[in-house]
Amino acid sequence: MSIKQVMVVGAGQMGAGIAQVCAQYGFSVKLNDIADEALEKGKAGIEKRLARSVEKGRLAEEEQQKTLENLSYTTDLNEASTCDLVIEAIVENMNVKTSLFKKLDEFAPEHAILASNTSSLPITEIAAVTNRPSQVIGMHFMNPVPVMKLVEIIRGLQTSDETYQSIKDMTEKICKSPVEVNDFPGFVSNRVLMPMINEAIYTVYEGVATPEDVDTVMKLGMNHPMGPLTLADFIGLDTCLYIMEVLHEGFGDSKYRPCPLLRKYVKAGWLGKKSGRGFYTYEN
Numbered sequence: 437m438s439i440k441q442v443m444v445v446g447a448g449q450m451g452a453g454i455a456q457v458c459a460q461y462g463f464s465v466k467l468n469d470i471a472d473e474a475l476e477k478g479k480a481g482i483e484k485r486l487a488r489s490v491e492k493g494r495l496a497e498e499e500q501q502k503t504l505e506n507l508s509y510t511t512d513l514n515e516a517s518t519c520d521l522v523i524e525a526i527v528e529n530m531n532v533k534t535s536l537f538k539k540l541d542e543f544a545p546e547h548a549i550l551a552s553n554t555s556s557l558p559i560t561e562i563a564a565v566t567n568r569p570s571q572v573i574g575m576h577f578m579n580p581v582p583v584m585k586l587v588e589i590i591r592g593l594q595t596s597d598e599t600y601q602s603i604k605d606m607t608e609k610i611c612k613s614p615v616e617v618n619d620f621p622g623f624v625s626n627r628v629l630m631p632m633i634n635e636a637i638y639t640v641y642e643g644v645a646t647p648e649d650v651d652t653v654m655k656l657g658m659n660h661p662m663g664p665l666t667l668a669d670f671i672g673l674d675t676c677l678y679i680m681e682v683l684h685e686g687f688g689d690s691k692y693r694p695c696p697l698l699r700k701y702v703k704a705g706w707l708g709k710k711s712g713r714g715f716y717t718y719e720n
């Protein structure tokens with residue numbers, strides 16, 4: 437199937453990045469969010485990043501212009517009716533995602549593929565609420581989307597080979613590297629990454645070291661580009677907690693229990709960079 441028109445649902449840090457990259461590589465993209473304010477913020481972020489790429493000589497002004505023309509913004513989900521692909525990037529919560537997928541199944545044309553950027557939730561379960569489970573798939577981008585090369589492609593139990601091939605081709609067209617994984621909690625990326633972040637939080641919780649020192653150990657000792665607590669703040673502590681809960685529940689293994697300090701911070705509204713405070717403080 438040839439994909440031309442794409443809708444991205446959720447204009448947060450992931451959705452805005454996904455919309456930008458798809459538009460840069462020639463797809464016509466509608467970015468959707470329930471809130472006008474979120475759309476405005478997403479749009480401003482895209483325009484700022486494109487302008488910076490032109491300044492740095494990475495993007496020609498003509499390409500910047502074309503990318504901007506390829507993008508439109510809407511709070512009306514009905515506009516999915518003209519799309520070949522919808523990529524969902526809203527909050528990491530199964531109930532919220534399944535209620536959105538039911539609506540998308542109603543609004544999107546019969547041939548359209550419905551993809552989720554979920555970090556950890558079962559694609560098979562999301563697909564099961566639609567009447568097109570063979571056309572539902574995981575398309576898991578990494579943060580920051582314009583920089584990171586990987587897209588994990590997750591096949592649900594009923595995902596067809598045709599759907600998989602279309603998404604693999606699309607991933608290559610936007611210059612990312614696809615890796616195929618099966619539908620298990622956290623897939624590969626977050627099954628490996630998130631327990632490390634959770635363990636780093638435990639070292640702070642147990643007073644082994646300060647956040648700064650934990651991050652320094654991993655940066656200078658293991659050559660990680662960011663320490664795990666900076667990375668947790670960057671991902672969003674709410675998202676980190678949701679992922680740990682999915683791993684814990686999905687595998688029923690206590691090794692995935694979320695650190696109480698992570699729960700406490702999320703309850704306090706300390707969600708990391710996006711809320712201005714997490715393990716560190718930020719001026720947004």
Ligand SMILES: CC(=O)CC(=O)SCCNC(=O)CCNC(=O)[C@H](O)C(C)(C)COP(=O)(O)OP(=O)(O)OC[C@H]1O[C@@H](n2cnc3c(N)ncnc32)[C@H](O)[C@@H]1OP(=O)(O)O
Nearest residue numbers: 485488492555577578579580582583625626661662667671
């Ligand atoms: C939770 C999940 O489900 C899955 C996930 O995504 S897990 C998270 C995966 N991501 C990571 O692990 C990221 C780890 N960190 C890094 O790789 C790097 O720190 C980084 C690429 C984010 C920043 O790199 P850096 O060298 O430390 O900083 P910096 O010099 O400011 O940035 C390098 C380039 O990245 C780009 N960049 C940085 N942050 C960006 C952002 N938020 N959005 C877009 N571009 C960004 C900039 O364009 C910058 O290039 P210029 O200087 O030319 O503008």
Ligand SMILES: NC(=O)C1=CN([C@@H]2O[C@H](COP(=O)(O)OP(=O)(O)OC[C@H]3O[C@@H](n4cnc5c(N)ncnc54)[C@H](OP(=O)(O)O)[C@@H]3O)[C@@H](O)[C@H]2O)C=CC1
Nearest residue numbers: 446447448449450469470474525526527528554555579671
């Ligand atoms: N953060 C990360 O590093 C990564 C996250 N992901 C996944 O991507 C998804 C989004 O994460 P992220 O971008 O960080 O989250 P953000 O909180 O930055 O953005 C989510 C956006 O979706 C909006 N939204 C919520 N519900 C709906 C809805 N029903 N319809 C339309 N928009 C809605 C939110 O609006 P409002 O704020 O008003 O609620 C917000 O603007 C999650 O599934 C997450 O697990 C995947 C890879 C990496």
